[in-house]
Amino acid sequence: MSALPQPGPRSFTFLVNPASGGGAAPDAVVPVARLLREAGATVDVTYSPGPKAMVSLVGEAVGRGDVVVSVGGDGMLSSLAGLVADGGGTLAVLPAGRGNDFARMLGLPADPVGQARLLLEGSVRRVDLLSLSLPGAPPRVVAGSVYSGVDARAAELVDRAHRLPRRLQYPYAALRSLATYRPGRYRVSVDGVEREHSAATVVVANSAYYGQGMKIAPAAAVDDGRLDVVVIEAASRLELMRSLPKVYDGSHVALPEVTVLTGTRVELRARSRMPVPVGGDGEPLGVLPGLGDDPATVELLPGALSIVA
Known part of the structure; x- marks a missing residue:
């Protein structure tokens, strides 16, 4: 050396x-x-x-x-x-x-x-962080992204895929999750503007990457003072599986079933046959509240962290 x-x-x-x-x-x-x-x-x-x-x-x-x-x-x-x-x-x-x-x-x-x-x-630079608040729970700071639905289910499956080579764990978990997914009805509010979506997943991103190199939010930057919200609308399981490779280079955002929003405060609610899981940076964090409940909130913490990079 x-x-x-x-x-x-x-x-x-x-x-x-x-x-x-x-x-x-x-x-x-x-x-x-x-x-x-x-x-x-x-x-x-x-x-x-x-x-x-x-x-x-x-x-x-x-x-x-x-x-x-x-x-x-x-x-x-x-x-x-x-x-x-x-x-x-x-x-x-x-x-x-x-x-x-x-x-x-x-x-x-x-x-x-x-x-x-x-x-x-x-050099030491300042980067943004996220704060996730679920009803009845203390806020949780997240660095990269908060995700719900199929993505959160895939993150749970990764923890059970230790026998696979590391490079195959996330693709395997994503396909397994898609094979059994059920779409949810999401109510998504970004800076006070509310929309409803029948969706497979909703991601609130600070970083462009998650899931071992998937470029889920290609326009995201960790120091731009904004959140990138990626909504992937419900589609057939086969269509979602076919579009999975596009997530690695970020080209999925051009698909008609993908909506990208930006803001600094996001509120999330969801309804599905089963509780909709939510996670952040590889960790399970709970489930999203129902459509009639108080929302989960994700807020930007601009320039909150000094980091060597």
């Missing part, structure tokens, strides 16, 4: 989810931490922090002036993003999950030398 420049004032607290990426996260830490220490940086590594422990660990790290490094997937990143933002700290990402879609959106390097160099030398 090539020598790295001597660090400036940065020190690092790595918080590692050892289950991410099928157990890949601990291995991802070792070479990067070694390079940082060889360059003279202070590095602290904690494995398997639980939710309660993360609150105190992040608070202590931010208090010391450390950059908090999320080691894992998009779910781990989201679980830390709100804590770091609330504390006024700086986050960095060492992608080691199945999807790594927020890292993909930021264009982060995949090799240890590049990752260490970015941590030492990378």
Whole structure:
């Protein structure tokens, strides 16, 4: 490995989810931490922090002036993003999950030398976050996207697809979800303008990518101060399966059954034969309220997070 420049004032607290990426996260830490220490940086590594422990660990790290490094997937990143933002700290990402879609959106390097160099030398930029509120539950901060319907069902199936190669897990889950989906009746309000759709899925996106590289919201940017709402209208299962490859390059948004809206506050309700699941950044978050209930809300948190990228 090539020598790295001597660090400036940065020190690092790595918080590692050892289950991410099928157990890949601990291995991802070792070479990067070694390079940082060889360059003279202070590095602290904690494995398997639980939710309660993360609150105190992040608070202590931010208090010391450390950059908090999320080691894992998009779910781990989201679980830390709100804590770091609330504390006024700086986050960095060492992608080691199945999807790594927020890292993909930021264009982060995949090799240890590049990752260490970015941590030492990378600029700190401000990015937007999302806040999801479900009736009766505390708000949940999400970095990349909130999704409901078929997409949320597919995310649940990914967790059961560990025996498949990583690159096949999301396509498999998407096809399985489409094979059994039932359309829902969605009521979607964007900045106070309400519409109803018979839809397979509704995605509220901050990042363009989800589902291991699917470009669900090609116009989205993490620092543009807006949400991109992608509604995929109900169609036959075969038509949805045939259009699935278009999601990888973003060309699906040109299809007549796809509607893209933009705004800063989104309200969602839905009715279907079964409760409509909702998730965010690979994590199940609950179910959408019914058409006659108080809505779920997704609000933009503009420039909420400082991140090394």
